[in-house]
Amino acid sequence: MFVRLLVLLALAVSARASAQAPVSLADALGAARQQSPEVALAGEAIAGERANLRAAASAFDPQLYGSVGGGQAATPNRSFQGTTPVLATAGSGYQQVEVGVQRQYRSGLALTPLVQMTRTAADGTSALLETTAGVSLAYPVLGGRERNTALAAEDAAGQRISAARADLDRAAETAAAAAAVAYWDYVGAVRIQEALQVAEARAARLLADTEALVAADERPAADLVALRADLSRRRAARLSADQSVYDARQRLGLAMGGTAADADALGPAADALPEVPATVEVDEAALVARALDARADLLGADLRVRALDRETAAATADLRPSVDVVLDAGYTTLSEGAAAQFLPVGGASRGGRVGVSLRVNRLGSGITRATTERQRATRERLRIARDDLARRIRADVAGAVASLRSGAAEVAQTREAVALYQEAVENERLRLRLGMGTLFDVQIVEERLANARTSAVQAEVRYAQALVRLHAAVGALGPAADLCTLPAAP
Numbered sequence: 256m257f258v259r260l261l262v263l264l265a266l267a268v269s270a271r272a273s274a275q276a277p278v279s280l281a282d283a284l285g286a287a288r289q290q291s292p293e294v295a296l297a298g299e300a301i302a303g304e305r306a307n308l309r310a311a312a313s314a315f316d317p318q319l320y321g322s323v324g325g326g327q328a329a330t331p332n333r334s335f336q337g338t339t340p341v342l343a344t345a346g347s348g349y350q351q352v353e354v355g356v357q358r359q360y361r362s363g364l365a366l367t368p369l370v371q372m373t374r375t376a377a378d379g380t381s382a383l384l385e386t387t388a389g390v391s392l393a394y395p396v397l398g399g400r401e402r403n404t405a406l407a408a409e410d411a412a413g414q415r416i417s418a419a420r421a422d423l424d425r426a427a428e429t430a431a432a433a434a435a436v437a438y439w440d441y442v443g444a445v446r447i448q449e450a451l452q453v454a455e456a457r458a459a460r461l462l463a464d465t466e467a468l469v470a471a472d473e474r475p476a477a478d479l480v481a482l483r484a485d486l487s488r489r490r491a492a493r494l495s496a497d498q499s500v501y502d503a504r505q506r507l508g509l510a511m512g513g514t515a516a517d518a519d520a521l522g523p524a525a526d527a528l529p530e531v532p533a534t535v536e537v538d539e540a541a542l543v544a545r546a547l548d549a550r551a552d553l554l555g556a557d558l559r560v561r562a563l564d565r566e567t568a569a570a571t572a573d574l575r576p577s578v579d580v581v582l583d584a585g586y587t588t589l590s591e592g593a594a595a596q597f598l599p600v601g602g603a604s605r606g607g608r609v610g611v612s613l614r615v616n617r618l619g620s621g622i623t624r625a626t627t628e629r630q631r632a633t634r635e636r637l638r639i640a641r642d643d644l645a646r647r648i649r650a651d652v653a654g655a656v657a658s659l660r661s662g663a664a665e666v667a668q669t670r671e672a673v674a675l676y677q678e679a680v681e682n683e684r685l686r687l688r689l690g691m692g693t694l695f696d697v698q699i700v701e702e703r704l705a706n707a708r709t710s711a712v713q714a715e716v717r718y719a720q721a722l723v724r725l726h727a728a729v730g731a732l733g734p735a736a737d738l739c740t741l742p743a744a745p
Contacts, residue, residue, distance in 0.1 A: 275522030280738065282525075283434045283511050288734070290512025291430035297423040304419045308412040314405035318357040325350035349375040361406050363395040365579075382591070389585030393614065397578040407569030411562035418562070421555035428551065428732040430512070435723040435738055437503070437510040442524045443716035444503035447709050448496040454705035455489040461697065462486050478694050485698055489705075528715045529722060529739035531666040535659045541744035542729050543652050549730035550648055556641035563634035570627040576615060583610045648728065655725035659741075662718035669711035676704035 288294060327348040355369035368390045376382035395403070462482040468474040508518020547553065586607045679700045686692030722741070726732050731742040 277522045277525035279525040280438050283438045284431045286511040287430040287434035288427045293426045294430055297426035301419040304416045311409040311412040315359055321354040323352050363403050365393040367391040384590040387585055387587045392582045393579045395579050404569045407565050411565045414558045414562040418555040418558035421551040424551035431732050432723055432727040434510040436720050437507040439716050439719040441503040441507045442528055443712050444500045446712040448500050450708040451493040451496045455493045458486045458489045528719050531663050531718050535663050537656055537741055538744045539656050543649050546648050546652050546729045553644055556644055560637045560641055567630045567634055570630055573623055579614045581612045581614050651728035655721055655728050658721035662721050665714040666718055669714045672707040673711050676707045680704050
């Protein structure tokens with residue numbers, strides 16, 4: 256009767272699982288890459304770095320400026336009419352309009368065109384309008400281009416965008432690795448649940464067989480006590496396995512970027528644990544070389560060091576003197592009387608100017624030196640972090656390879672133990688039927704068989720997860736990665 260109930264329960268669980276679509280390893284990895292919060296955060300970091308690049312590039316945008324002003328003055332003075340001194344007040348005024356553009360180019364050239372118009376008038380005199388249109392060009396020589404901190408900031412911002420993209424790639428790999436580990440946990444939990452269901456069914460069958468023998472007066476009723484206790488213990492173990500399956504499914508759903516409700520809706524695992532070879536043949540040195548070349552987080556760390564190198568080089572150059580060649584040219588008109596309006600036309604006289612000069616730029620200030628020292632310290636900190644990451648990558652690859660090798664050996668031993676214990680159970684059952692053994696002997700071997708099956712599944716899960724860790728350590732967790740095989744060496 257109890258065996259029948261177990262079968263019905265198994266059928267009910269199976270029917271519920273079949274109503275949900277199976278989830279494959281590829282589904283889990285794809286969902287993690289698309290829905291992981293860590294991946295979303297890395298994507299927002301790229302948006303922030305792009306904004307920093309636009310801000311740095313704005314240094315090369317044309318800057319329009321202008322001013323409008325004027326003034327009026329009444330100046331007391333003393334004059335003579337003949338020989339008689341006369342005290343009077345003379346009035347004068349001016350109005351001025353100025354418009355200019357400043358533009359710095361990435362080559363270091365600075366261009367500044369300017370238009371200025373000034374109108375002056377005084378009591379008793381005609382108004383004058385002076386209009387000047389000019390342009391100034393400055394080009395750096397003798398170290399001037401190296402101190403172009405604006406260009407250095409733009410270059411560094413571009414490298415930081417590349418670093419952020421590398422961080423995004425690594426975030427996707429990390430999310431995929433977490434989902435793969437959770438997936439194999441889920442597969443293992445279901446396998447252990449099935450093994451414990453089998454053990455529970457075997458205990459129930461042994462109890463039923465013994466009850467029949469007791470009814471036929473072939474066994475004492477006292478034998479039933481231990482068997483019923485053993486069945487209750489196995490039932491409790493199976494209930495614990497049921498909870499472990501639920502927990503594993505929840506972890507998988509969260510690793511895929513879903514909610515608890517999404518995790519509850521997950522169906523059974525569609526993929527089996529990977530095949531375990533008898534021995535693991537892998538070139539560890541080649542995998543380390545591939546990891547140092549392919550790991551996106553190491554690339555991102557190196558790009559950030561290069562960005563600081565670029566900025567520090569420009570700031571260091573700014574501490575040294577530099578010289579600019581400056582070309583200045585202009586055209587001026589002067590109008591009087593009715594023509595002295597704010598119109599750059601006409602005029603009684605015209606003139607122009609052209610000049611060339613050498614301008615020595617100031618040496619770096621105290622704040623420039625402090626900024627340079629801070630950049631050097633930040634650069635050194637990033638270099639240390641990058642080198643430490645490379646050191647840990649080597650250790651991660653070595654650790655994953657060692658886990659694979661020990662995992663393969665463990666799987667082989669646990670599988671052999673399962674096969675031997677299965678044979679031992681049959682032998683003890685035969686001995687019991689022949690009256691040469693006891694129920695206690697059968698229970699002991701049954702328990703060891705159940706433990707061996709659980710250990711075998713756990714060993715296979717550890718091997719599969721070690722394989723995932725090796726792919727993650729090498730940086731081989733892209734969309735096309737096959738997590739059931741070893742990553743290819745370069």
